[in-house]
Amino acid sequence: MASLLQPKLPVINMDDLKPGTESWISTCNKVTRALEEYGCFMAVYESVSKELKKDFFDSLETLFKLPVETKMKNTSDKPFHGYMGPIPIRPLYQSMGIDQATSFDDVEHFANLMWPSGNQHFSKTIHSYASLVSELENMVRRMVFQSYVVEKHYESFNDSMTYHLKVMKYSAAKPDETNLGAATHTDKSFITILGQNQVNGLEVLIGDDKWATVEFHPLSFVVLATDPFMAWSNGRVKSPRHRVIMNGQEDRYSAVLFSYKKGIIQIPEELVDQEHPSKFKPFDHYKFLDFFSKDEIYLDEKAIKLFCGV
Template sequence: MWPAGNGHFCETVLSYSKLVSELEQMVKKMVFESYDAEKYYDSHIQSTTYLLRLIKYRGPQKNETCIGTSCHTDKSFITILHQNEVCGLEIQTKDGEWICFKPSPSSYVVMAGDALLAWSNGRIHSPKHRVIMNGNKARYSIGLFAYHRGIIEIPEELADEEHPLQFKPFNHYGLLHFYFTNKAGQTESTAKAYCGV
């Protein structure tokens, strides 16, 4: 993973990822319980894998606005972001309004990904977000992305007359492959294009 000689750094990153994965599991448990789907929690956790990304966005040059990342939704089940005090993360509300997240060193952003949108039968919103850099400071962030090995099924508790089934069972890695091979095209929702009913 890292060149020789960075053992302490690797241990620190591993310890950090374990702690943040515990936070992700706590959030996931609250979500499952709030939808009376806690009986699925243990098997879901056993099938969860994590990706930790360390990201640096350079500060833009003078009179330049730098797009760190373009508008997108995450393809994860849950994403947890931790960043330094440099602003840049913008999240789009359901109403289409962009809000700028102003971080503190102790704050985390928890976002639902497209897989959670599908698992919840569309009840949980997967927000569009982007990074726009202004000023001259670099922005550092750490993102923990939770993925599910195997097939994700929409719990029967989340489909009823008021909430008809919107998504078929799907392979989470298949969703990622669908997205990264550009089969999703310019669709509004990768999840709906991949596994929508």
């Protein structure tokens, strides 16, 4: 008889961890197992306080209330990095992007586009949030490198990482609208760290046929592996399919910190042997993003297999 229990993501406490300690090593194993089995997990991470989280999502509400012509000033030469407004097949969704969000100067530049007279509170809030969340991304990545015994590659890899903060609004669906906020897809960054306000909507495919509706714990984030991360791991890490379904009458605000590697991603030689032949050729991360942007037919991991699969 099939289980009627709702599948859930693993929950891992990521607070107060120091490299080399027993708790660090234990958490390394939990993180890597979760990314291999589920491709994601719920990270309890209280470094982002309740006060900062509230200020951050209040700031997003203020941001998305700006006129469309103002939001359209958010442009980028990188695919998917600028403003994206509602379209007929995606009427509930709009997003804006802040490149290099861990740099205060870059966040302030974005704020000055939106508010020509400046908005220091917005700049400080967004920068503080992005900086703390980037520390979580860095910790997750380091743990996986350590678990796979490829830590000698970590520093050079880390030096080439960049961070992009995408902030999103999903409007509550009207009676005559679809409640699909975002279609089923896998991510194209290296690691995705997702936070939201109190309105749920994220669903992750567990296995081949079970959708898990993600119930966020207080002060938590969902960590998602991606297609490039899967390729780097030679297929060990799973890139989970996920979507957003809007139910209820409240708007959902969420933010994802995407990490990208400048230059070439390749499988560490330690992860290739007779039992694990290479599944992916070395590839340029941003060239892959450009390849995907030109033809989004394959929203899932098929895109990277077409791009650099062996």
